[in-house]
Amino acid sequence: MVALVIALALFFDFTNGFHDTANAMATPIATGALRPRVAVGIAAVLNLVGAFISTTVANTISGGLINEGSGGVLITPTLIFAGLLGAVLWNLVTWVLGLPSSSSHALFGGLIGAAIVGAGFESINLTVLLSKIVLPAVLAPIVAGLVSFLATRIAYATTKKRQRDGFRVGQIFTSSLVSLAHGTNDAQKTMGVITLALIAGGLQPANSSPQFWVILVCAVAIALGTYTGGWRIIKTLGHGITDIEPAQGFAAEAATAATILASTHLGFALSTTQVASGSVIGTGIGRKGASVRWRTAGRIALGWVITIPAAAVVGAIAAVVAHVGWWGILLDAVVAILIFVAIFLLSRRNTVTARDLAHAKPAQFVRPKPRGKQARLAAAAERAKGADA
Amino acid sequence: MIEWGSFLVVALGSLAGGCGVVLLFSLGLRFAGPETDGSRRGLGIACFTVCALVVALGVCLVIPYFAPFFARL
Numbered sequence: 053m054v055a056l057v058i059a060l061a062l063f064f065d066f067t068n069g070f071h072d073t074a075n076a077m078a079t080p081i082a083t084g085a086l087r088p089r090v091a092v093g094i095a096a097v098l099n100l101v102g103a104f105i106s107t108t109v110a111n112t113i114s115g116g117l118i119n120e121g122s123g124g125v126l127i128t129p130t131l132i133f134a135g136l137l138g139a140v141l142w143n144l145v146t147w148v149l150g151l152p153s154s155s156s157h158a159l160f161g162g163l164i165g166a167a168i169v170g171a172g173f174e175s176i177n178l179t180v181l182l183s184k185i186v187l188p189a190v191l192a193p194i195v196a197g198l199v200s201f202l203a204t205r206i207a208y209a210t211t212k213k214r215q216r217d218g219f220r221v222g223q224i225f226t227s228s229l230v231s232l233a234h235g236t237n238d239a240q241k242t243m244g245v246i247t248l249a250l251i252a253g254g255l256q257p258a259n260s261s262p263q264f265w266v267i268l269v270c271a272v273a274i275a276l277g278t279y280t281g282g283w284r285i286i287k288t289l290g291h292g293i294t295d296i297e298p299a300q301g302f303a304a305e306a307a308t309a310a311t312i313l314a315s316t317h318l319g320f321a322l323s324t325t326q327v328a329s330g331s332v333i334g335t336g337i338g339r340k341g342a343s344v345r346w347r348t349a350g351r352i353a354l355g356w357v358i359t360i361p362a363a364a365v366v367g368a369i370a371a372v373v374a375h376v377g378w379w380g381i382l383l384d385a386v387v388a389i390l391i392f393v394a395i396f397l398l399s400r401r402n403t404v405t406a407r408d409l410a411h412a413k414p415a416q417f418v419r420p421k422p423r424g425k426q427a428r429l430a431a432a433a434e435r436a437k438g439a440d441a
Numbered sequence: 442m443i444e445w446g447s448f449l450v451v452a453l454g455s456l457a458g459g460c461g462v463v464l465l466f467s468l469g470l471r472f473a474g475p476e477t478d479g480s481r482r483g484l485g486i487a488c489f490t491v492c493a494l495v496v497a498l499g500v501c502l503v504i505p506y507f508a509p510f511f512a513r514l
Contacts, residue, residue, distance in 0.1 A: 105504045183444070195452045202456070203463040210467035215474035222466050225496055233503050303463050310458035313502050315451045 054253040065242040068155040069277020074285040075328035076230035079301035082290030085220035096279035102235020103271030138162030138367030150284035151355040154323035161363030169371035193330025200307035200331035204338030219298035226305035294336030304331040465492035
C-alpha cells in the first residue's frame with residue numbers, strides 16, 4: 053500500500069512539474085528570450101537544485117489543515133492514496149484544457165475530500181482552510197497583478213523604444229529565480245506526502261524529516277516533469293491572456309519572483325501558478341495598446357475556484373471506494389489508469405509541442421510590414437501622427 | 442484568524458522588490474543600453490550591479506541555509 057502511495061505521489065510530482073513549467077518559462081518563451089527547449093531545460097535543472105536546497109520540515113504539508121494526531125483523525129496510507137488520485141486527475145484534466153491551475157490546491161483538495169470521507173467534516177479545520185489557502189489564493193494574484201502593472205509602467209516610462217530588447221537578458225534571470233523558488237516549494241509538497249505516508253504506514257518515526265532517497269526521487273520526478281514541458285499551459289499563459297513584449301515579460305517575472313519570495317519568507321504558502329497568472333494579467337493591463345483577453349482570464353479564474361472542490365470530490369469518491377477493502381483500492385487504481393490513458397489519448401487529438409511555440413513574436417520595431425488593407429490603415433495612422441507633430 | 446498585518450508586509454515587500462528590480466534594470470538600460478551617447482555609461486552599469494545584488498539577495502532568501510543570517514539582520 054505504501055509503495056502504491058509513493059508511486060502515485062511521484063506521478064503527482066511529475067504532473068506538478070509539467071503543469072508548472074509555464075509559471076516561470078511562459079513569458080521568456082513568448083518573447084523569444086529563450087528557446088522553448090532551452091527554457092524547460094533551465095527550469096528542470098533549477099527545480100532539481102531547488103528541491104535539494106530546501107530543508108524545511110516536510111510535515112508542513114498538512115499545515116494543520118487536517119486535524120491529525122491524538123484526538124484527531126488517523127491518517128492512513130489509504131486516505132493519502134485517495135487524496136493523491138484526486139490531485140493527479142484534476143492536474144491532468146486542467147492540463148488537457150490548458151488551464152494554469154494550482155497543483156498545490158489540487159493536492160490540498162484531494163486530501164481534504166479523502167479526509168472528509170475518512171473522518172467526517174470535523175476533521176477539516178475550516179479556519180485554517182480559509183486563512184491559509186482561500187484568502188491567499190484570492191489576494192496573491194491581485195497583489196502580483198498590481199506589482200506587475202506598476203513595474204510594467206515603470207519599465208515603459210524609463211526606457212526608450214529601441215532599448216527594450218535588453219529586457220530579454222533580464223528575463224532569463226528573473227524567470228530562473230521563479231523556477232528555483234518553485235523547486236523549493238513544490239517538490240517539498242510531494243516529499244511531505246511521501247513522508248506522511250511512510251509515517252502513517254509505520255515505516256518511519258513520527259515528526260521526522262524526509263529521508264534522503266525521498267528527496268532524491270522527488271527532485272528527479274519534478275525535474276523530469278518540468279523538462280517534459282506542459283506546452284499547452286505555456287501557450288495559454290504566454291500567448292492566450294495577452295501578447296507579451298520583453299519589457300512586460302521582465303516586469304511580470306520580477307513581480308512573480310518578488311511576491312513568491314516575500315510571502316514564503318514570511319510564511320505564507322502561495323500558489324506559484326496563481327501568482328504568475330496574476331502577473332501576466334497585470335502586465336497586460338500595464339502596457340498601453342495591449343489588451344487582456346478577459347474570456348481566457350475568466351476561464352482560468354473559474355478553474356481556480358473549482359480546483360479544490362473538484363479534486364476533493366474525486367478524492368472523496370476514491371476514498372469511499374478504497375474503504376471497501378483491498379479490491380476497492382485495486383478498483384481505484386484500475387479506473388484511475390483507464391482515465392489517465394483516456395486523457396492521454398484525448399490530448400493526442402490536438403498536440404501542442406515545443407515546435408508550436410518556437411516562432412517567437414519579434415519585438416516591436418522589427419515586426420514585418422503589414423500588407424494589403426492593414427498596410428493602408430497603418431500608413432494612414434502614420435500620416436495622422438505626422439500631421440499631429 | 443486572518444493575519445492582515447503580515448499580509449500587508451507581504452504586499453509592500455513584493456511591491457518594493459518587484460518594482461525596485463524593474464526600475465533599476467530599466468535605468469541601467471536607459472543609461473548604458475543602445476541609443477545612448479555613452480556619457481552616463483558608468484551610472485547605467487552601477488544600476489545593473491545594484492539590480493544584480495537585489496536578485497542575489499532574492500536567491501539567498503530562497504535558500505534556507507542562509508535563513509539564520511537574515512534572522513540576525
